[in-house]
Amino acid sequence: GLTALHYAAILGSTELARTLIELGPAGLLFCEAPGGETSLWIACAKGHLGVAKMLIEAGREELVLKTQNDGCSCLFIACQNGHLEVVNALIQAGGEALLHKTLKDGCSCLHVA
Numbered sequence: 860g861l862t863a864l865h866y867a868a869i870l871g872s873t874e875l876a877r878t879l880i881e882l883g884p885a886g887l888l889f890c891e892a893p894g895g896e897t898s899l900w901i902a903c904a905k906g907h908l909g910v911a912k913m914l915i916e917a918g919r920e921e922l923v924l925k926t927q928n929d930g931c932s933c934l935f936i937a938c939q940n941g942h943l944e945v946v947n948a949l950i951q952a953g954g955e956a957l958l959h960k961t962l963k964d965g966c967s968c969l970h971v972a
Contacts, residue, residue, distance in 0.1 A: 862890045868898040868914070871907035880917045888918040895927035903933040903949065906942035911949075920953035930962040939971040946972075 864887050867875040876898075879887065891897055896904075899922050902911040911933075915923055926932045934957040937945040949957075961967045 861892050862887060862898070864888070864890070864898040865892055865896070865901055868901040868907060868910050869905065871902070871905060871910055873909040873913060876902075876910045876913050880913060888914060888922055889925070895929075895931075897922065897925055897933075899923070899925075900927070900931075900933050900936060903937040903942065903945050904940055906937070906940060906945055908942075908944050908948065911945050915948060915952045923949055923952045923954045924956065926957075926960070930960065932957045932960065932968075934958070935960075935962070935968050935971065938968040 864876065864879045864883065867879060888899070889897060892901070899911060899914040899918060902914060923933060932954070934946065934949045934954045937949060958968050
């Protein structure tokens, strides 16, 4: 199921995300929803820049580079949904390596941007 941090990402609640990052277990950042989505992936999909930046800072490059089973990354979903500020934050945090990574169907971030 979803964690409280997933819900903070869905709602764009920076206050709740901050509290959960500070007080939650270490692995919370990497917990996946049933579809493989991390809290960062959800924040990027929704365009919640504040929450995304907090999660990036807490999870570092390891979280930024994490992909779903089909290869869909936080960068891919942010590009697909047109969230330019989130895209920039991900690239600055080490996500540049994901620009040319493709999904199983051959699409990359550059295809959907």
